[in-house]
Amino acid sequence: MRLPSILLQIPAPGPGRSLLLILVPVALGLIAVYLLLPRPRGTRPRWGTFSAGMAILLGGWLLGRSGSGWVETVLFYALSAIAIVAGGLLITLRNPVRAALSFALVVLSTCGLFLLQAAPFLMAATIIIYAGAIVVTFLFVIMLAQQVGTSDADQRSREPFLSSLAGFVLLGAMLCMLHLTYSTDRFDALLARAKEAVEKPTLEGITNTLGTGNDFFDALHREAQHAHLAPDKTRVFEDSLSALEENWNPPSWDADKMRSALRKLYEEGVAIRNSYGNLQPPRESSFLPPGIDKKQSLELSTYSRLHSNQPSTQPLRDAQGRSVMPAENVAYLGRTLFSDYLLAVELGGTLLLVATVGAIAIAGRRPEGLR
Amino acid sequence: MNELPMLHNYLVVGAILFALGLVGFLARRNLIVMFLSAEMMLQGVSLNLVAFARYRSNLQGQAFTLFIITVAACEAGIALALILMLYRRRHSLDVTLWQDLREPTVEPTFDEEPLPPPPVEEPLPRLTPAGLEPVHGQETSHV
Numbered sequence: 001m002r003l004p005s006i007l008l009q010i011p012a013p014g015p016g017r018s019l020l021l022i023l024v025p026v027a028l029g030l031i032a033v034y035l036l037l038p039r040p041r042g043t044r045p046r047w048g049t050f051s052a053g054m055a056i057l058l059g060g061w062l063l064g065r066s067g068s069g070w071v072e073t074v075l076f077y078a079l080s081a082i083a084i085v086a087g088g089l090l091i092t093l094r095n096p097v098r099a100a101l102s103f104a105l106v107v108l109s110t111c112g113l114f115l116l117q118a119a120p121f122l123m124a125a126t127i128i129i130y131a132g133a134i135v136v137t138f139l140f141v142i143m144l145a146q147q148v149g150t151s152d153a154d155q156r157s158r159e160p161f162l163s164s165l166a167g168f169v170l171l172g173a174m175l176c177m178l179h180l181t182y183s184t185d186r187f188d189a190l191l192a193r194a195k196e197a198v199e200k201p202t203l204e205g206i207t208n209t210l211g212t213g214n215d216f217f218d219a220l221h222r223e224a225q226h227a228h229l230a231p232d233k234t235r236v237f238e239d240s241l242s243a244l245e246e247n248w249n250p251p252s253w254d255a256d257k258m259r260s261a262l263r264k265l266y267e268e269g270v271a272i273r274n275s276y277g278n279l280q281p282p283r284e285s286s287f288l289p290p291g292i293d294k295k296q297s298l299e300l301s302t303y304s305r306l307h308s309n310q311p312s313t314q315p316l317r318d319a320q321g322r323s324v325m326p327a328e329n330v331a332y333l334g335r336t337l338f339s340d341y342l343l344a345v346e347l348g349g350t351l352l353l354v355a356t357v358g359a360i361a362i363a364g365r366r367p368e369g370l371r
Numbered sequence: 372m373n374e375l376p377m378l379h380n381y382l383v384v385g386a387i388l389f390a391l392g393l394v395g396f397l398a399r400r401n402l403i404v405m406f407l408s409a410e411m412m413l414q415g416v417s418l419n420l421v422a423f424a425r426y427r428s429n430l431q432g433q434a435f436t437l438f439i440i441t442v443a444a445c446e447a448g449i450a451l452a453l454i455l456m457l458y459r460r461r462h463s464l465d466v467t468l469w470q471d472l473r474e475p476t477v478e479p480t481f482d483e484e485p486l487p488p489p490p491v492e493e494p495l496p497r498l499t500p501a502g503l504e505p506v507h508g509q510e511t512s513h514v
Contacts, residue, residue, distance in 0.1 A: 080384040087388055087411055091395030096403050096464075103407045106388070110414045113384070117425040119433050122417075122440075129440055133410075133447045140451060141403055144458050153401040153465035155486050163397030171390035175383060182379035329430065336430045337437070344434075348441040355445035363452035 028055035075116055083109040094154045096141045104134050121330040187223040187273050190216065194266045203255040206262070207248075217245045224272060237268040381422035388415030402457065402464045406450045413443050 028051045035048030086105035093099045107130045114123040157163070193216065197209040210216045220241055224234050244261050247253050253261070337345055388411055395408030417436045424432025454464070461468045470479055 076380065080380075083384065084387050084391070087391040090407060090411060091391055091399060091404070096401050099401075099404050099407060103411065106411055106414060110388075110418055113381070113418055114421055117381070117421050119421050119424070119436075122421060122433055122436055125437065125440055126417075129444055130410075133444070136447075136451060137403060137407065140454065144403070144454075144464055151463070151465065152467065152482060152486070153463060156400055156482060157398040158400050158467065158480075160398050164394050166397060167390045167394030170393060171386060174386040174390070178379060178382050178386065182377070182382075333430050333433055333437075336434055341434050341438075344438060348438055351445055352441060355448050359448040359452040362449070363455045 025055040025059040028052075028058065072116060075112065079109045079112040079116070083113070096145055096154060097138070100134060100137050100141055103137075104130075107134070118329060121333055184273055186219070187269070190220055190223060191266060191269045191273060194262055194269065198259055198262050198266060201255075203258060206255065206258055214245070214248075217241060217248075220269070224269075234272065237265070237272055240265050240268060378422055378426040381425075382419055385415040385417075385419040385422070388412070388418065390415075400466050402454045402466055405466065406447070406454065409446070409450075410443060413439055413446075 032048045032052035032055055035044050035051070083106050086102040086109065089102040090099050090106060093102065107126065111123045111126050114120075114126065193209065197206045200206050200209055221238070224237050224241070240261065244258075244265055247258075247261075392408045392410075392412035392415060395411070396405050399405055399408065417439050420432040420436045420439070422432075424430060424436075457469065458464060467480065467482075473479070
């Protein structure tokens with residue numbers, strides 16, 4: 001079912017002007033490509049580059065104009081589509097060189113998703129490490145791949161039906177589990193009913209829409225509990241829900257009061273729905289900078305305000321209710337690695353050393369030992 | 372419908388990458404493609420952990436992903452060394468050539484279906500020699 005647009009925090013664009021605005025960068029791109037295509041005469045590379053840059057800038061501005069959530073949505077869907085398509089190509093392409101190339105695509109788009117989730121250090125580390133790994137794999141493929149004719153290794157699969165069945169049964173189980181845990185369909189339906197009731201003119205209309213019994217309230221209580229949010233986030237919603245419930249049957253409020261209470265309930269429900277599945281933030285963390293009380297419940301976004309004048313108790317939140325990650329979370333990743341996870345870091349270094357020794361011991365034969 | 376990507380969506384992408392990698396690891400017979408599929412499974416898990424870190428607003432998931440990358444680097448080194456050694460023994464990347472390592476009760480597998488013939492490449496055009504080669508004069512040098 002279609003959600004009201006307030007749920008999504010996206011202003012609905014007007015049809016006429018924004019369509020024209022979208023067509024402008026498209027036309028610029030057309031001019032750029034026309035000018036840049038190879039022809040014996042009449043190419044204007046400077047003008048072509050100029051209009052290509054303008055088209056990209058204008059398109060980016062148009063995307064970013066409608067709010068940051070829009071850009072995030074588009075990037076998320078584009079990157080995950082690339083990752084999934086390239087993953088499918090990796091396992092289906094017969095040529096191992098092409099498989100290695102599509103693995104590079106998978107890694108790059110996963111790195112883009114890392115960046116979308118405020119993990120710039122992980123993005124850089126993954127690109128650096130996997131770039132090396134992919135180049136080495138490429139060398140191996142070119143060195144070892146069968147140069148002429150077809151090979152058993154590339155043209156055949158081992159039990160193709162059974163292995164795809166195993167993989168996709170696992171995938172189906174995981175997706176069903178995720179849907180059961182994170183689906184918001186029922187909550188959306190309840191909120192849509194509340195919205196519908198708000199728009200009714202009379203008290204009878206409101207009560208008829210929501211029903212006389214307590215089913216509606218019970219379902220809302222259940223859904224709010226199901227969201228697994230921090231207790232202080234759900235408490236506001238529960239309080240307004242209980243207030244409404246007490247004055248419901250028989251109605252002791254007039255229509256206006258009932259309507260405003262319902263509207264408040266709806267807005268708080270939307271806030272909860274948008275942060276559905278966000279887990280409870282940690283109570284305590286040991287990697288705090290000096291001078292901060294460790295008993296205080298701190299989220300990451302409070303770090304970004306430590307040195308400013310703003311109070312650190314109110315984290316910045318985006319439209320989904322996630323706290324905004326600070327730009328310097330790389331510094332805090334380093335801090336947590338060298339305080340909370342120091343032993344694990346040492347073990348990781350030892351593991352790398354042992355793996356190096358093992359790889360040399362396995363592969364490092366003398367050339368005369370080759371057959 | 373425009374909807375902000377939520378934790379659910381990231382988990383779905385991670386699950387799909389993991390399942391595709393699992394299928395590739397089970398089904399493919401090329402050692403290098405098997406290695407790449409295993410790496411893709413690790414990518415899916417890392418995506419899950421980073422998404423949890425983002426939506427939980429702490430860094431534990433990111434730290435865990437860093438260790439996954441470490442283990443993946445070790446795995447890449449060992450796997451490529453093993454692939455090199457196995458290739459030296461059998462001169463092929465086919466993993467089925469190593470099926471004598473199976474359990475004694477498991478039947479061996481044979482490839483019954485013949486491979487399709489390799490695609491016939493069109494022969495490069497050969498120019499027929501035209502005309503007669505002229506008589507060259509003897510090259511002389513006066514040093």
